[in-house]
Amino acid sequence: xxxxxxxxxxxxxxxxxxxxxxxxxxxxxxxxxxxxxxxxxxxxxxxxxxxxxxxxxxxxxxxxxxxxxxxxxxxxxxxxxxxxxxxxxxxxxxxxxxxxxxxxxxxxxxxxxxxxxxxxxxxxxxxxxxxxxxxxxxxxxxxxxxxxxxxxxxxxxxxxxxxxxxxxxxxxxxxxxxxxxxxxxxxxxxxxxxxxxxxxxxxxxxxxxxxxxxxxxxxxxxxxxxxxxxxxxxxxxxxxxxxxxxxxxxxxxxxxxxxxxxxxxxxxxxxxxxxxxxxxxxxxxxxxxxxxxxxxxxxxxx
Numbered sequence: 001x002x003x004x005x006x007x008x009x010x011x012x013x014x015x016x017x018x019x020x021x022x023x024x025x026x027x028x029x030x031x032x033x034x035x036x037x038x039x040x041x042x043x044x045x046x047x048x049x050x051x052x053x054x055x056x057x058x059x060x061x062x063x064x065x066x067x068x069x070x071x072x073x074x075x076x077x078x079x080x081x082x083x084x085x086x087x088x089x090x091x092x093x094x095x096x097x098x099x100x101x102x103x104x105x106x107x108x109x110x111x112x113x114x115x116x117x118x119x120x121x122x123x124x125x126x127x128x129x130x131x132x133x134x135x136x137x138x139x140x141x142x143x144x145x146x147x148x149x150x151x152x153x154x155x156x157x158x159x160x161x162x163x164x165x166x167x168x169x170x171x172x173x174x175x176x177x178x179x180x181x182x183x184x185x186x187x188x189x190x191x192x193x194x195x196x197x198x199x200x201x202x203x204x205x206x207x208x209x210x211x212x213x214x215x216x217x218x219x220x221x222x223x224x225x226x227x228x229x230x231x232x233x234x235x236x237x238x239x240x241x242x243x244x245x246x247x248x249x250x251x252x253x254x255x256x257x258x259x260x261x262x263x264x265x266x267x268x269x270x271x272x273x274x275x276x277x278x279x280x281x282x283x284x285x286x287x288x289x290x291x292x293x294x295x296x297x298x299x300x301x302x
Contacts, residue, residue, distance in 0.1 A: 017073070187216055
């Protein structure tokens with residue numbers, strides 16, 4: 001923690017940065033935090049100096065996140081949300097009914113968080129919580145309203161809403177391509193640094209299946225970085241460690257932002273999909289129904 005304090009100088013700077021990045025405005029961030037606009041600007045400036053990098057591009061009447069700022073905002077938002085959830089869970093105050101969504105760290109980080117600010121703005125009365133897990137929980141027993149699952153769309157005892165298909169393609173950072181060159185064929189990927197996902201509790205398709213879909217036989221020699229969480233795989237790809245097996249719903253925004261680059265045009269449609277599920281025996285409450293309606297809207301925009 002001492003090292004973290006040396007990096008960020010003050011926890012207040014994180015709150016100022018998160019609010020400014022979410023609003024893309026120092027003025028609106030100051031209004032939310034009940035401080036002056038110069039105070040927010042100064043906090044962010046000191047944070048940038050401590051980190052040794054620019055987090056915002058400052059224009060005449062607007063600000064935009066730099067690539068470093070995009071990455072840092074995603075991580076800071078994710079961390080602050082976990083702290084908030086933990087603080088609420090250990091506090092003694094009575095809270096109104098909340099709506100929880102169980103999902104993987106990667107889904108929470110890269111699919112939910114970029115959309116969450118809009119949801120919270122439009123639904124300030126809903127206490128909506130993300131609960132990340134590395135295994136598929138029995139949400140009916142856990143008292144969780146919704147969960148995200150990968151499958152064919154049928155789970156006994158559950159309703160299911162399809163968010164999108166399981167389509168995958170290789171992605172890596174622009175910096176990695178500058179170092180190794182752009183591959184000219186799918187087969188050439190085999191000789192490069194492939195990043196592997198090895199989850200302990202979920203079976204996931206991987207490079208062997210992707211190459212087979214392209215008519216190629218892949219012999220996994222055991223080389224390459226292997227990680228047990230897909231969020232770590234994506235972070236490793238952004239950091240230039242190699243080529244990730246990119247689920248479209250996770251990486252599409254990162255590609256659009258330029259943090260990752262899609263390689264070639266080959267796509268593997270696994271034939272499954274990503275779904276939100278909820279128990280058939282338990283009718284969603286009013287707030288949960290509004291969350292579900294919002295998720296349907298997000299799915300229709302894909």
